[in-house]
Amino acid sequence: MHYAILGNGVCGMEAALLLREREADARITLVSDEHDHFFSRPALMYVFAGQTTLRDTEPYDRELYDRMRFERVRLRVASVDAPGHALLFEGAARLGYDKLLLAVGSCGRPAPWPGSPGPGLHYFVTLGDLEGLDREARKGQRAVVIGGGLIGVEVAEILHDRGLPVTFVVRENWYFPLALDGNEAKLVTEHMRHHGIDVRLGVNVEEILREPDGRPRAVGLVGGEEAPADLVVAAIGVVPNTAFLAGSALTLSKGGAIEVDDALKTSAPDIWAAGDCANVTWADGSRRPEQLWYTARDQGRLAARSMLGDDVSYRRGTWYNSAKFFDLEWTTAGWVPVLLNWDNTPIDPGPDVRSWFQRVPGRFVSQRIVVKGDRVIGFNFLGSRWDHEPLMEWIHERRSLSWVLEHLHEAQFDEEFMPRFRVLPTARLG
Numbered sequence: 001m002h003y004a005i006l007g008n009g010v011c012g013m014e015a016a017l018l019l020r021e022r023e024a025d026a027r028i029t030l031v032s033d034e035h036d037h038f039f040s041r042p043a044l045m046y047v048f049a050g051q052t053t054l055r056d057t058e059p060y061d062r063e064l065y066d067r068m069r070f071e072r073v074r075l076r077v078a079s080v081d082a083p084g085h086a087l088l089f090e091g092a093a094r095l096g097y098d099k100l101l102l103a104v105g106s107c108g109r110p111a112p113w114p115g116s117p118g119p120g121l122h123y124f125v126t127l128g129d130l131e132g133l134d135r136e137a138r139k140g141q142r143a144v145v146i147g148g149g150l151i152g153v154e155v156a157e158i159l160h161d162r163g164l165p166v167t168f169v170v171r172e173n174w175y176f177p178l179a180l181d182g183n184e185a186k187l188v189t190e191h192m193r194h195h196g197i198d199v200r201l202g203v204n205v206e207e208i209l210r211e212p213d214g215r216p217r218a219v220g221l222v223g224g225e226e227a228p229a230d231l232v233v234a235a236i237g238v239v240p241n242t243a244f245l246a247g248s249a250l251t252l253s254k255g256g257a258i259e260v261d262d263a264l265k266t267s268a269p270d271i272w273a274a275g276d277c278a279n280v281t282w283a284d285g286s287r288r289p290e291q292l293w294y295t296a297r298d299q300g301r302l303a304a305r306s307m308l309g310d311d312v313s314y315r316r317g318t319w320y321n322s323a324k325f326f327d328l329e330w331t332t333a334g335w336v337p338v339l340l341n342w343d344n345t346p347i348d349p350g351p352d353v354r355s356w357f358q359r360v361p362g363r364f365v366s367q368r369i370v371v372k373g374d375r376v377i378g379f380n381f382l383g384s385r386w387d388h389e390p391l392m393e394w395i396h397e398r399r400s401l402s403w404v405l406e407h408l409h410e411a412q413f414d415e416e417f418m419p420r421f422r423v424l425p426t427a428r429l430g
Helices: 010-022 041-048 127-137 150-161 182-194 293-307 388-396 401-411
Strands: 002-006 027-031 070-073 077-081 086-089 094-096 099-102 106-108 143-146 166-170 198-201 205-210 216-221 226-228 231-234 238-240 271-273 278-281 320-325 328-334 353-359 366-372 375-382
Touching (some): 002 010, 041 127, 143 150, 150 182, 150 231, 182 320, 216 231, 320 388
Parallel strands (some): 002 099, 099 271, 143 166
Antiparallel strands (some): 086 094, 216 226, 328 375, 366 375
């Protein structure tokens, strides 16, 4: 049996390891045009910041590939011949397979404005993006980062740390409205401005203005204002890295994700898909990719089991994530709807859903707990470190708000450095 895996990120690597664990004699080939070895993509920002090396982001020693007898192909795939069970590479080479896993991840959403693409306009998703941005940042004078999500704030931080003045342009009226309510977004925005970032909220980009030689001069904003820049980063989201599948036998969603069933099988025989590129069913019944490191890992393992013939079905578990806004820790778990607009007007998420919220005076620290009735269903914490596992356990155990508040200090990671959690007089449930 020959298993081919297109993509050697966390999804593809976890699948390969499980396949080898279960089938000692199978042929397993990892295909990637990005890098010979699996590296931690979330750690790329630290490579760009000069805090670590790319080699240090590789979780496994390089000898693992030989021990596991993984074959590696460093070529770009041009198309998939599904009826012929083959990958077709640029340059006419081909690789046959018995079963194929597509774990090709995502790429930066292309900038839609006049003046793009072009020199000095970058993304920050792939290793190639990092290498190109690194070269430009060494000679850049001023940067504009466009986009109000996690990638945008990471890029703003590392460009600022490298000495470039940074303007951060956010289309929405508050930062990261998919995950933060008005109070939380204000806290994060204050924190970014405290670090020297020029944050512009509720501003739309009109075009990338360029010098006669083609280099960026500024980002033109709707209304006529200009944000000077010789380096522009578009951090406006990601799209499935599936352009090479256009016209293939695989069914793609309108957004380009690969349609899969509950066992992560595609519409083509002997082809599976998992990770950022796969369209899966969410708890609310909607279908879209899950663009998280944790879920890519889990889907890779489940796809491998499905390829081995196990009776499996992917079910999205309780949501959790963690990240940093500069040095501001963020931990989230469960369902955490946005209940408060940037202007403090309430948003109705449905019957009997409320938020308990407090912010520590004089500090960039807050806690928000979402309840349905008296049962806790979600957590959103800023400014300190928390262990997501007990938080998820309490959601599954249907704990009450009063019980959680009494025990919340047990989930603190950094209690030796941070004051023990306590309920403040200013805390409110609403």
